[in-house]
Amino acid sequence: MKNLFTFLTLILISSLCFAQDAVQFEAKIDNKNGDVLYIKDNNIIVKEIKIDDKGLFKASFSVKEGMYQMFDGAEYAQLYLKNGFDLKMTMNAAEFDETIKFEGKGSKENNYLAQEALAEEKFGYDKLLGLDEPNFNKAIEQKKNADAEKLKQAGLDAKFVELHKAGLDMNMLGLQQYYAQISANRKLNNSKAPNFDYENHAGGKTSLESLKGKYVYIDVWATWCGPCRAEIPSLKKVEEQFHGKNIAFVSISVDVDKDHEKWKAFVKEKDLGGIQLFADKNWLSDFIKAFNINSIPRFLLIDPNGIVVDADAARPSDPRLQAQLSRLLP
Incomplete structure (x- = not known):
């Protein structure tokens, strides 16, 4: 017993x-x-x-x-x-x-995270990214100080504060790097767009020069890219909305050569519209390198004279694109 x-x-x-x-x-x-x-x-x-x-x-x-x-x-x-x-x-x-x-135990820190996520969702990052460099840096410093003070005053677990502060610092670093990339893209606006001459899914080749006289909205993508594929339904809607207007919708695949047949099959299977092109040398294509494209999807807008309107144009799912095209294509 x-x-x-x-x-x-x-x-x-x-x-x-x-x-x-x-x-x-x-x-x-x-x-x-x-x-x-x-x-x-x-x-x-x-x-x-x-x-x-x-x-x-x-x-x-x-x-x-x-x-x-x-x-x-x-x-x-x-x-x-x-x-x-x-x-x-x-x-x-x-x-x-x-x-x-x-x-329950641990709720204070987790409720703080939930409220922070909601606040971040409502924060005006688009406005922040639209600022010139001095005002951007000033706004970033103000946000960092405000976030740090809020965290300090919340009376939370010391380890949580340490981890969350590290996360905030990492997010700010990522935001600054993204701003630097956007700034570099902006410098390409109002410049002459380099030409391309790529294989067309419909046959033959298509160059940017051959599209002169029209606005050209370019989608740089690949079949393996999830965010790229997620934009396809919205792109089809935009193409339909501006059908018959003075604009060409061009999709340039940066798939590697071994996936060439996969690209051809994907375009056919998904019934993709617009002008479907396959970049030579994929990421190393001269046109792709000229726009510093190292992540996709990436969207470009070029005017009828071949001048870059926006080297980092809005996505098809972004209402700002439709507003911009509506102004340009009455």
Whole structure:
């Protein structure tokens, strides 16, 4: 009996230690995007949480203290997790960032992250990126100081503050690098566009010179590029909206040569419109290098005289493109 009592006591102590050395996580999600939540550390799945018969996502799992992401379908939220946390989350996935709320141990830091995500979503980054360099640098410094002061005054876990501040600094660095790229692109505006002469999916070759007299909207893409493919439905709508106007819609693939047949099949299968071209030397094509294109999708707008209107034009899914084309093509 004594041995049995000792054994049961050890089991109880072990289970208590496990519970204390783990994150207790529970989520109730209205209008959920799926029946499984994924807790990830970047691309690594830390925990897969399936919905139970009560409609809850519940799990207990150990983590290394730090920042994680919770995915509900394609939507995700940032989490701060630490062993010993007991988090209960509620959310309406139809209004994802606006409705995330946490209760329990660790809720203060995670509610802070949820509110920060909402604030960032509403922040005027387009306006910020449109500033000249001195005003951009001034605005960046003001935002960094405001974010740091807000974090300091929030009374949060010291490790969380350290990690979140590092994340903010990284985001600011990325924003500054993006601004530098945009600034370099702007310098190409109002310059003469270099010519290209590429294979046309419909047969023969097509050059930029042959399109003189029309506005030319160029989509630089590849068949393997997910964000590129995501723009296809919007591009088709824009092409339809401005059909018959003085504009040519040109898609230039930077697929490598070994994927040439894949490109041909993809264009046919997806019934892509406009002028479909295949760049020679893909990324090393002279035209691609002239516009410093090192990431895709990338969009360009050239006027009827071959002058660059916008070396970093809006995407088809961006309402600003339709507004711009409506002004140019009455």
